[in-house]
Amino acid sequence: xxxxxxxxxxxxxxxxxVFDQTFPDWELIFVNDGSGREASRAAEEFVRLDPSRVRCxxxxxxxxxxxxxxxxxxxxxxxxxxxxxxxxxxxxDLAKLAAQVRILDARPDVDMLFGxxxxxxxxxxxxxVGRVDQVPxxxxxxxxxxxxxxxxxxxxxxxxxxxxxxxxxxxAPAVRSVGGFGEGVSNHYEDQAFYAKVSLRGVVLxxxxxxxxYRIHDGSVTHGATRAEGRxxxxxxxxxxxxxxxxxxxxxxxxxxxxxxxxxxxxVPRGPGILRVFRRIPRYLARGIPGQ
Numbered sequence: 155x156x157x158x159x160x161x162x163x164x165x166x167x168x169x170x171x172v173f174d175q176t177f178p179d180w181e182l183i184f185v186n187d188g189s190g191r192e193a194s195r196a197a198e199e200f201v202r203l204d205p206s207r208v209r210c211x212x213x214x215x216x217x218x219x220x221x222x223x224x225x226x227x228x229x230x231x232x233x234x235x236x237x238x239x240x241x242x243x244x245x246x247d248l249a250k251l252a253a254q255v256r257i258l259d260a261r262p263d264v265d266m267l268f269g270x271x272x273x274x275x276x277x278x279x280x281x282x283v284g285r286v287d288q289v290p291x292x293x294x295x296x297x298x299x300x301x302x303x304x305x306x307x308x309x310x311x312x313x314x315x316x317x318x319x320x321x322x323x324x325x326a327p328a329v330r331s332v333g334g335f336g337e338g339v340s341n342h343y344e345d346q347a348f349y350a351k352v353s354l355r356g357v358v359l360x361x362x363x364x365x366x367x368y369r370i371h372d373g374s375v376t377h378g379a380t381r382a383e384g385r386x387x388x389x390x391x392x393x394x395x396x397x398x399x400x401x402x403x404x405x406x407x408x409x410x411x412x413x414x415x416x417x418x419x420x421x422v423p424r425g426p427g428i429l430r431v432f433r434r435i436p437r438y439l440a441r442g443i444p445g446q
Contacts, residue, residue, distance in 0.1 A: 156185045156224035159193050160242040164369060169200050171245045177252035183228040184210040188218030222335040222344045229326075229334050237324050243369045244320040245274070250365040254323040257361065264299070265328040265356030266349075268317035274367035289364055290315045296362035303404065305353035309346060310395075310412050319345045320366040328356050336394070342384065343391035350395060354404055381423065388420040 155172075157165060172182050184197045197210045211227055213219050225239060236255060240246060257267060270292050275285035292298075293314035300308075308314040329335075332355060336347025352358070396413055399405040419429040 155182065155240050155242055156187050156221050156228070157189055157193055157197065157242040158187045158218060159189045161373065162192060162196055164243040164371075165193065165196055167245055168240055168242050171248070172240065173200075173204070174248050175246065175251045176249050177255060180207065180251060181232070181234055182208045183231055184208070185224040185228050186210060186212040186216070187220070187224045188213070188216060220337075220344075221341045222337040222339060222347070225344075226334040226337065229329060232326060235326055237326050237329050239319040239322065240366075241318065241320050241368075243371065243374060244318065245367045245369070246320065247365045247367075251323075253363060253365065257359070258323065258325065261359065263357055264359045266322060266324040266352050267359040267361055268322045269361040269363040269365040270315065271318055271321045272364055272367045274369045277367075277369060278371070287367075292360055292362050294360050296360075298360045300353065300358040300360070302353070302355050302357065305358045306350050307409065307412065309349060309353075310409075310416060314360065316346065316349075318366065318368045319348075320368065324352060328352055331355065336398075339391055339394050340387045342387035343394075346391065347394060347398075350398065354399075354402060385420045389417065392417055392420065 155168065160168075169182070172180065182200075184201075186194055186197060189197075194210075201208045201210050209231070211231060213223070213227065229237065236258060238251065238254070254267060254269075258264060270289055273288040273290065276287045278285055293308075305314075309316055329352070332351040336344055336351060339347040349358075392413055396405065399409060415429060422428075
């Protein structure tokens, strides 16, 4: 769990969801990514509660290096067989670790798995009215398996629900074999950079289970960004992705076409929505016109 001055209430709820897991064989590694005194003190309190399982790391000089670098620091110290990230404002289902470990133990061919997630709005009330939670569709059948290289194109084209990091579990050797998390990418797209790296070589399993609550709030990296900032981050990610795929010898013609379209969409207002409609046209035509 990396943290940079999260709201303390969110932070404590996230950590408590680790302590309350039904699976007891876990270690929790905090990485303080340049936080001030309050968040640092909160993390140290949890270390004192269970020093055999909880540790807190920081970058040299207490500087802020971003989420990927912070996760790589944790990875360098991790002792577990599996790696699971939890954002400091999200909450795990109490059976999350137990369920995912059980699946990976039964499927030694799978390198990474993920489930559905709740878009968690009901944590907040406005004017005395609770907000409505949503669970996005998985986009594929339960226990769909993606062979190496087949997951990334669907993510790029938004044909599958993109999981938040808090929903994912990966085998530690698979993470290390691709060089860890995707440094050089902004916090907006560090998750997709990581998925690209792992899924290019490994097998990914999509599960219909709901294992985490993804908190929707204005202070999050994604929801706190303007549309212009989001488009700029998207272009940066696409540049990184093209360079990475080229270096891996995986930049084929279909991927090049997809990258061109995604770059266009990231250049113009409402571009992603226009591109989604454009991509649905062949499916509508394939269904035919009712009564014809």
